[in-house]
Amino acid sequence: MITALRERMSGLKSFQRGIHPPHRKKYSESVPIELFTPESNLLIPMSQHIGPPCKPTIKPREEVTYGQKIAEIDHPISAPIHATLAGKTAMIAVTLLPGPGGRRCDAVPIKLASDGEALPPDFLAQFLDRNWDSVEPTSYDPEEIIQKIRAGGLVGMGGATFPTYFKLKRNPDQPVDTIVLNGAECEPYLTADHRLMLECPEGIVCGLMLAKHAAGAQRAIIAIEENKPDAIEAMKKAAQGRPDVEVMVCAAKYPMGGERQLIPAVLKRVVPSAPKGLPLNVGVVVVNVSTAHGIARAVVKDLPFTHRVVTVTGLGVKKPGNFLTPIGTSFKELIETCAGGVTDQALKVLAGGPMMGPTVPSLDVPVTKGVGGITVMIDAETMHREEQPCIRCGRCIDNCPLYLSPTKIAHAVKHGDYDLANQYDMQACCECGCCAFVCPAQIPLAHYIRAGKNEWNHIQVQRKAANK
């Protein structure tokens, strides 16, 4: 209540509803980005984006160099995959993905080349290179930028993994006037975007300007939560001298980083509800900080998307930190080598933060393009008690940032009435988990809704098969 009042009074950008979970970013927010080069083999999954999985374009036992394209598919919603380190490929294997649902897909294993040859020299310095001021975005042709982004294999690195080029492509029917850089990082624990904003703000701003030019937008907004004052300073400094860029400070509130919350907060525009409504309908494109950095690298330096900053944090690891990790590294190696291994009390490992991150079944899953963090939690950090009956207090409804009625949907799902759940707009839910966080009866509402959505899709497939 007091927090909400303060947010109103202080003029911070904010949206209606939402929650204030503990930030717990202190474990890793002051640790600089370190480069991590694994010693064991990489396993690069073929499905790292929304859309159909890629097909390998290389043969087993073929030498690959750093950044060589190893897989692609001819489909608009897709992104090619590159060799993240130099080495030799092996027979295609099957791997579990860190995302929800325990999905599996094909993966290309890469046996690493001997030390020092796997990566270009001074990779970290080159990744965090701050000398971007000389780049003039308008000197590039928009079509050329789009092509380079596509070739670079960039996807939305906030976790949705939607191919970036497709978002930025100019569409005469739906012109884009504003591009929003998402530096909110509202998920507790994670600090990967925060560190990147501190250590390479010029690159991010350059990427944002390129994206703005490609999409044909007139205005660019950098949105950062107030709990990262140093990042706000750094980004303001980097954006100096660039016209049409504005840094906006948002309230530290969850889920500020969601597109449907960030756009109303900074622009006062309401995005139509999912699954049909998109930010594009109101002339806005939202780009993540890491993605913007990737755009600058892909367009100016022709470097593909091979590494990303991953936060390894939580009380369950000995040495939390932010690591520049090649895609395809196993969680196990990253946690053991970099973060000093897990402590004795470590209970569960999440791919992402605690609000939306799914628990991983085994530590053998690889880091993919959408994994921004690994959170290892101990028993005291988790909150699990027995599910109690709903007391109809309405807190989930008061806190749902999408104005849904989670309790109604969850009850419909519980009784297997998926048509009723759809009448309550189950498909619009973004699964942010605010409802389950505030529920005094400990009902896993978000889990019910997620299960309901999944089962509904399953029923659709069954019906289609029956009609054939």
Place this chain on the structure above:
Amino acid sequence: MTIVMAAIILFGLTLIFATLLGVAKEILRVDEDPRIEQINEVLPSANCGGCGFAGCADFAKAVVEGKAPCDGCPVGGAETAADVAAILGIEVVQTAPFRPIVHCGAKTQDKLGVVPYEGIETCVGANIVGVTQACAYGCLGYSDCVRACTFDALHMVEGRPVVDYDKCTGCGACVKACPRDLIELIPFKEERMLVVACANKESAKAVKAVCKVGCIGCKLCQRFAPDVFEVPGNIADINYEKYTGEETEEVKKVLDKCPAEILLYFGRPKLKHAEQLAAEKAATSRN
């Protein structure tokens, strides 16, 4: 005098209304097929929806209109089909009743990589987490099918659903309830049928890593009894159009040789099978 007048008026009114009703009955008559009512009477009145219609009355109407087959009631089976056919004046070809079988035979101790799960205790809930056990195809064991069964014919035994074929009517509610599509309706040509109790489509190595009893796709069954078994990918399949439920020498040989323990008999054991099973049980208990 007044009482006589009242009687006359009432009598007159009665006559008028009786005539009106009689006329109305003739003019406003709706012809309903009497067979609908007759069929409705022979149906089991379970109103389970297993036939695909809203209830027994709806099904009866559909049968008379020719929109449903006369053996469309899975609960009533052959007897009801014969009764319905007699009312309609047609002959029904004897078909085997469809009964559910489960394509996962792994008991709790056979499943590997089981991790503690704290979410909603249903299969639908566990399936989206997807990782409560290592096998991504097998039974999750949270009893969605048991809850879906209105005839109390499914029970969880040692972490897998077991069908009670004395109670089962083949309505198919469990088939719809399973989020992993493990339950299938097959024609029970005999009292007990052979079933491949595994659904894992991955290679032998991957199967061995997740389950102690899963099908490894060795194609041995296809070699010994090519009429009955097919192995299109990494998993054996039984061709129920050709397989009659007969226990031939070839099938016996396959059962003997199969390296995985996934070929199981489902259904009510016949008397001779029951004796055989009892003997086997006695033999194992003595050991």
